[in-house]
Amino acid sequence: GAVVSQHPSRVICKSGTSVKIECRSLDFQATTMFWYRQFPKQSLMLMATSNEGSKATYEQGVEKDKFLINHASLTLSTLTVTSAHPEDSSFYICSAMGEVSTDTQYFGPGTRLTVL
Amino acid sequence: GQSLEQPSEVTAVEGAIVQINCTYQTSGFYGLSWYQQHDGGAPTFLSYNALDGLEETGRFSSFLSRSDSYGYLLLQELQMKDSASYFCAVRDWAPTGGFKTIFGAGTRLFVKA
Numbered sequence: 001g002a003v004v005s006q007h008p009s010r011v012i013c014k015s016g017t018s019v020k021i022e023c024r025s026l027d028f029q030a031t032t033m034f035w036y037r038q039f040p041k042q043s044l045m046l047m048a049t050s051n052e053g054s055k056a057t058y059e060q061g062v063e064k065d066k067f068l069i070n071h072a073s074l075t076l077s078t079l080t081v082t083s084a085h086p087e088d089s090s091f092y093i094c095s096a097m098g099e100v101s102t103d104t105q106y107f108g109p110g111t112r113l114t115v116l
Numbered sequence: 117g118q119s120l121e122q123p124s125e126v127t128a129v130e131g132a133i134v135q136i137n138c139t140y141q142t143s144g145f146y147g148l149s150w151y152q153q154h155d156g157g158a159p160t161f162l163s164y165n166a167l168d169g170l171e172e173t174g175r176f177s178s179f180l181s182r183s184d185s186y187g188y189l190l191l192q193e194l195q196m197k198d199s200a201s202y203f204c205a206v207r208d209w210a211p212t213g214g215f216k217t218i219f220g221a222g223t224r225l226f227v228k229a
Binding site for chain 1: 158160161164216218219220
C-alpha cells in the first residue's frame with residue numbers, strides 16, 4: 001500500500017514553454033502533498049506544501065507565479081512550471097501524507113525536467 | 117536559522133555495522149525521520165522518532181535524544197544494496213500552519229565487499 005505515482009517521469013521542453021507534472025496517491029487519500037526539488041547529489045529542497053482544497057503554502061524564495069500548484073482532490077496534485085528556463089532543469093519529487101499515518105511521507109518516483 | 121548536520125560520506129564493509137549521526141537546530145521539532153535514496157530514485161521512508169529512545173525495524177534502527185538535538189541511524193549486517201544516500205529530516209511546524217519537513221544534506225554510504 002501507500003503508492004504515489006508521478007507523471008511524466010522525464011520531460012524535455014523548450015525554453016519558454018510550460019510543463020505540468022502530476023502527483024497521484026494511488027491507494028490512499030492524501031490530505032497533504034509536498035513538492036520538492038533536488039539538484040544532483042544534493043538534498044531535497046521543499047518548494048511548497050499543498051492541502052486539498054486550499055492554496056499551496058510556498059517556501060521562502062519559491063516563486064508562486066512560476067511554480068503553480070493545484071491540489072484539486074485527495075488523490076491528485078499538480079505542479080506547473082510556467083515559462084520554463086534552463087535553470088529550472090531539475091529533479092522534481094512529490095510526496096504525500098495521508099490521514100491514517102501522519103508520521104510518514106510517501107514519495108513519488110520523481111520527474112526529471114530538462115529545459116533546453 | 118534551521119540546519120541539520122550529517123556526515124557527507126561513510127564507507128563500510130559488507131556485514132559490518134555503521135552509524136550515521138544527525139544533529140539538528142530548528143525552531144520547532146515534531147520528529148526525526150530517516151530516508152534512503154538510491155541514485156536516480158526517489159527517497160523511501162526508513163524510520164520516524166518522535167520520542168527519545170531507540171526504534172528498531174529489521175536491520176535498521178534509529179535513535180533520538182531531544183535534549184541533545186541528536187539522532188542516528190544504525191544499519192546492521194550491511195549489504196551491498198545498502199549503498200545509497202541517507203537523509204535525516206526534521207518535522208517542524210510551518211508558520212502558516214501544518215507540518216513541513218526539513219532535510220539534511222544527506223550521507224552517501226559506500227558498502228565495500
